[in-house]
Structure formats: structure tokens, C-alpha cells
Amino acid sequence: MSHHIADPVVHREHWREPDDDQLRLECGVCGVWGAPENEASSIVALGLHALQHRGQEACGIASVHNSESFFTERHMGLVGEAFGNADLTNRLPGCAAVGHTRYSTAGGSFLRNVQPMFADLDQGGIAIAHNGNLTNFKHIHAQLVSEGAIFQSTSDSEAILHLIARSRKAKIVERFIDALGRIEGGFALVAQTRFKMIGARDPLGIRPLVLGKLGEAWVLASETCALDTMGATFIRDVEHGEVVVIDEEGLTSIKPFAAQAARPCLFEYVYFARPDSIVNGRSVYEVRKEMGRRLAQEFQIEADIVVPVPDSGVPAALGYAQAAGIPFEMGIIRSHYLGRTFIQPSQASRQKGVRMKHSPNKAVLEGKRVVLIDDSIVRGTTSLKLVRAVRAAGATEVHLRSASPQILYPDFYGIDMPERSQLMAATHSMEEMRAILEVDSLGFLSIDGLYEATGAGPRDNTAPQFTDHYFTGEYPTRLLDREAEEGGREMRGKKVSILTVNA
Ligand SMILES: O=P(O)(O)OC[C@H]1O[C@H](OP(=O)(O)OP(=O)(O)O)[C@H](O)[C@@H]1O
Numbered sequence: 319m320s321h322h323i324a325d326p327v328v329h330r331e332h333w334r335e336p337d338d339d340q341l342r343l344e345c346g347v348c349g350v351w352g353a354p355e356n357e358a359s360s361i362v363a364l365g366l367h368a369l370q371h372r373g374q375e376a377c378g379i380a381s382v383h384n385s386e387s388f389f390t391e392r393h394m395g396l397v398g399e400a401f402g403n404a405d406l407t408n409r410l411p412g413c414a415a416v417g418h419t420r421y422s423t424a425g426g427s428f429l430r431n432v433q434p435m436f437a438d439l440d441q442g443g444i445a446i447a448h449n450g451n452l453t454n455f456k457h458i459h460a461q462l463v464s465e466g467a468i469f470q471s472t473s474d475s476e477a478i479l480h481l482i483a484r485s486r487k488a489k490i491v492e493r494f495i496d497a498l499g500r501i502e503g504g505f506a507l508v509a510q511t512r513f514k515m516i517g518a519r520d521p522l523g524i525r526p527l528v529l530g531k532l533g534e535a536w537v538l539a540s541e542t543c544a545l546d547t548m549g550a551t552f553i554r555d556v557e558h559g560e561v562v563v564i565d566e567e568g569l570t571s572i573k574p575f576a577a578q579a580a581r582p583c584l585f586e587y588v589y590f591a592r593p594d595s596i597v598n599g600r601s602v603y604e605v606r607k608e609m610g611r612r613l614a615q616e617f618q619i620e621a622d623i624v625v626p627v628p629d630s631g632v633p634a635a636l637g638y639a640q641a642a643g644i645p646f647e648m649g650i651i652r653s654h655y656l657g658r659t660f661i662q663p664s665q666a667s668r669q670k671g672v673r674m675k676h677s678p679n680k681a682v683l684e685g686k687r688v689v690l691i692d693d694s695i696v697r698g699t700t701s702l703k704l705v706r707a708v709r710a711a712g713a714t715e716v717h718l719r720s721a722s723p724q725i726l727y728p729d730f731y732g733i734d735m736p737e738r739s740q741l742m743a744a745t746h747s748m749e750e751m752r753a754i755l756e757v758d759s760l761g762f763l764s765i766d767g768l769y770e771a772t773g774a775g776p777r778d779n780t781a782p783q784f785t786d787h788y789f790t791g792e793y794p795t796r797l798l799d800r801e802a803e804e805g806g807r808e809m810r811g812k813k814v815s816i817l818t819v820n821a
């Protein structure tokens with residue numbers, strides 16, 4: 319028997335469209351507790367605007383009114399379209415609210431997967447917003463479904479709600495923590511119950527979460543740039559493995575996991591976070607500039623101009639230009655009217671998208687030897703288009719530099735990084751890449767150069783300061799679902815070779 323439902327993917331092999339394998343962004347989460355009457359949702363909407371770069375697929379806000387009623391709105395599309403210029407005081411009333419801006423990593427892009435997700439528990443409602451990806455979702459899902467759970471979505475985040483609902487503990491915070499004990503992977507969570515806001519970060523702190531204050535109100539957000547937009551003051555990072563509970567009593571910090579060293583995600587510095595954010599105490603802008611400076615030291619080259627691939631390549635190019643003493647020029651102009659990643663369902667339309675997003679600036683490129691700087695090269699689609707465009711605009715030489723090392727391995731913690739077969743550096747040698755990208759020379763920042771740029775010193779190979787699995791293949795956790803697919807092969811801490819890399 320078959321019946322039509324909007325999302326029939328749960329029991330299929332493909333958890334997303336087979337061709338939908340673009341490097342995607344992250345989700346953004348934020349929440350406020352104790353805001354003036356009916357203002358919480360407007361404050362959260364501001365925070366979500368600032369976190370738009372972390373996800374452009376969908377967004378939502380859930381508010382709590384009078385510690386009694388929950389109001390939720392979930393929309394496909396951008397925050398501005400959903401919540402901009404609107405009076406939210408009636409639509410989403412209350413002094414507490416939580417919000418989410420989504421890029422899917424588990425489950426397709428449609429309304430039932432949009433967050434915050436809400437459940438009515440026996441103690442009252444709970445709304446949760448999740449940034450990250452659970453590495454044991456399929457395992458938990460199979461177990462819950464066999465016990466009779468009925469999932470309303472195909473998103474991994476819903477599993478957390480089921481686990482909270484099924485916990486035998488008495489109190490909501492205990493049930494929340496009970497659920498955290500069952501999930502694995504990367505997560506930054508912000509939840510609202512009738513009386514409390516709860517924030518949590520995974521045991522390694524892979525995903526970011528910061529705490530702030532706005533007058534008397536407490537604020538949680540993925541990045542400090544959201545605090546700035548909301549008008550809140552940064553208090554501190556939520557620590558790795560920490561649960562913060564905010565209610566009438568104030569803030570309570572709980573450390574429910576076995577203590578271990580933090581391993582935040584290095585890619586927040588490379589690409590995800592907004593340059594004006596402070597991540598793990600370091601300015602993202604400064605780190606990116608330093609990546610560029612180190613890139614210039616690692617590869618010295620004669621050139622006339624340094625050109626960034628906007629947006630995220632800009633600070634590294636600035637650092638490079640300053641260190642190399644070569645003028646920085648905006649040789650590529652980026653359209654303001656296209657999203658950060660112009661996701662298209664096919665490779666052909668993706669290529670067209672890259673063409674629409676960036677245009678060469680002939681006036682500065684003509685007759686010049688160009689160093690082109692991007693933060694990362696994933697599939698190579700952006701690079702090849704731009705190299706051709708820069709040459710067509712009259713550049714005499716093009717030297718391409720990536721301000722991060724070669725991306726060789728997929729991510730399972732909230733970055734929708736493609737499989738190795740799609741990653742250019744995983745399937746080609748340096749010389750092959752140079753030839754395919756049609757550049758005079760090609761260079762990638764070393765892993766130590768990247769670590770140094772963060773201010774953390776060189777990579778400590780026995781206890782790395784960050785998780786850098788996309789560069790090294792060393793995953794900081796076990797990967798239950800993936801390991802099951804790989805026939806039970808342990809992947810944690812190992813150099814994983816799913817496909818052979820050409821030297
Ligand atoms: O090798 P590729 O598969 O083409 O992917 C790499 C590109 O994707 C990212 O930019 P994106 O367009 O997502 O965002 P940005 O505008 O913030 O740079 C990244 O900064 C690279 O430019």
C-alpha cells in the first residue's frame with residue numbers, strides 16, 4: 319500500500335537528494351529569557367538576522383507567553399522574509415523565545431523539518447533549536463521507532479525531543495540531560511520550557527554557543543555577532559559539555575558529561591562564522607587575516623595584485639596582501655542579491671549560480687599577475703569559474719591560494735561537507751588540481767599554519783586543540799551510523815581512507 323506524504327525519505331537510503339551535495343552552511347540558534355513583555359520574539363528575530371549566514375533554507379521562532387502558552391512560526395526561506403518588518407508582539411508573544419535558522423544536514427529541506435521543534439510533554443511544552451548533527455541518529459531513530467515512536471519529521475533534531483519525552487526522570491532539566499546522554503556528535507542546543515531556557519554544548523564543544531545579557535534578560539546564540547545585533551553584552555562561551563539552565567533563580571551551570579579536552583570545529587574560523595564574531599576568545603576576522611599572512615609566508619610569489627574571492631576569502635586576502643606587500647584589489651565583485659551559497663539541485667545550475675554570484679572587475683585585472691585567495695576549495699566549482707573569468711578579464715597569470723589545507727574527508731557534525739568522491743583534493747594530486755583549475759600555481763595553507771593563525775600554537779598531534787577531521791581524517795568521536803554503514807569499522811581517531819587519495 320502506498321500513500322502520498324510530503325517527505326517519504328525516512329526509510330530510504332538517501333537522506334537527502336542524491337545530487338544535493340554542495341558544501342552547506344551551519345545552522346544558527348538563539349534564545350532570550352526574561353525580555354520585556356512580548357518583546358522576546360523580536361529580539362530573537364534580530365539575532366536570527368545576524369545568524370543568517372549560518373543557514374538560508376528556513377527559519378523559525380517559538381515563544382512562551384505567561385509561562386503557559388507556546389507560539390511557534392516556522393517558515394521556509396530567509397529571516398527577513400519571514401519575520402522582517404513585522405510586529406511580532408501579537409504573532410509570537412511572551413518574555414522568552416528561541417529561534418533557528420536552518421541548513422539541513424539530516425532530513426530534507428521542507429517545512430516539517432524546520433526548527434524550533436516543539437513537543438507537548440506531560441510537564442508542559444518544550445521547544446528546541448539545534449545546530450549540529452547527530453552521529454548516532456539512525457541508530458536512535460530505529461530504536462525509538464521500534465518502541466512505537468512516531469516521527470513527524472526526518473530531521474535528527476526531532477530525536478532529541480523523543481528522548482526527552484521518554485526519559486523516566488522526574489524533572490524537565492534531568493530529562494533533557496538524560497537525552498543528551500543518549501545522543502552523539504555535534505550539538506549546540508537552545509531550548510525553552512514554560513519556566514526555563516536551557517542551553518547545551520556537546521562534550522567536545524564542536525559547535526559554538528555563547529551567553530550574553532540584554533538588560534535583565536539572558537541571551538544564548540551561536541555567535542557573538544548575534545549578541546551585537548540584539549544589543550546584548552557578551553558574558554562568556556557556554557563551555558564544552560556544559561548545560562546552562564536559566565530561570566527565575568538565575569543561571570545554573572551543570573557539567574553532566576565526563577570531563578575531556580575541548581575540540582571546537584576549526585572550520586568556524588575558516589568559513590562559517592561571521593568575521594565580526596569572537597569564537598573561542600579570538601576574533602574571526604583577525605584569525606582569517608593571520609591565515610592570509612601565513613599563506614604569504616608559506617608561498618612567496620611575484621604578482622601585481624591580490625584578489626579575494628568574496629565574501630569569506632576577503633580577510634585572508636587582506637592579510638596576504640599586507641604580508642606580501644602586494645596591493646589588495648577587489649578584482650571580483652560579488653552580487654548582494656544572492657545568498658551565501660547559491661544552492662542548485664544540479665551541477666549545471668550550480669555552475670550557472672557561481673557565474674551569477676561573482677563578476678570579474680576588468681578595470682583592475684587587465685594585464686595583471688593575480689594572486690587569487692579563497693578560504694577553502696571544496697569541489698573546485700567556484701575556483702574554476704573564477705580563474706576563467708579572471709583570465710578572460712585580461713589577467714596574465716593566476717596563482718590560486720587556499721587559506722586552509724586540502725579538504726579530504728567528509729564531516730558528520732553539522733557541516734554538510736560532501737563525500738570524498740566529490741572533494742577535489744581527495745581525488746586529485748596537487749599537479750592534477752593545478753591543471754584542472756587552469757592556474758599557474760596552486761597552494762594550500764599548512765595545517766600548522768592554520769593552527770598558528772588561531773593563536774593556539776602548532777597542532778598538538780597527541781591532543782589536537784581543535785577538531786580538524788575534514789583535513790586530517792581524524793574524527794574526535796565514534797561515528798555510530800557511519801561505522802555501521804562501513805561494516806562496523808572504527809573511525810574515531812583514525813586516519814580514515816574511504817577512497818584512496820592520489821599522492
Ligand atoms: O570549491 P567549491 O565547491 O566551489 O566551494 C568552495 C567555495 O564555497 C564557499 O563559498 P560560499 O559561496 O559558500 O560562501 P561565501 O560567499 O561566504 O564565500 C567557500 O568560501 C568557497 O568560495
Ligand SMILES: NC(=O)CC[C@H](N)C(=O)O
Binds near residue numbers: 343345423450474732
Ligand atoms: N546545520 C545544522 O546545524 C542542521 C541541524 C539539523 N541537523 C538539521 O538538519 O536540521
Ligand SMILES: [Mg+2]
Binds near residue numbers: 630631
Ligand atoms: Mg566563498
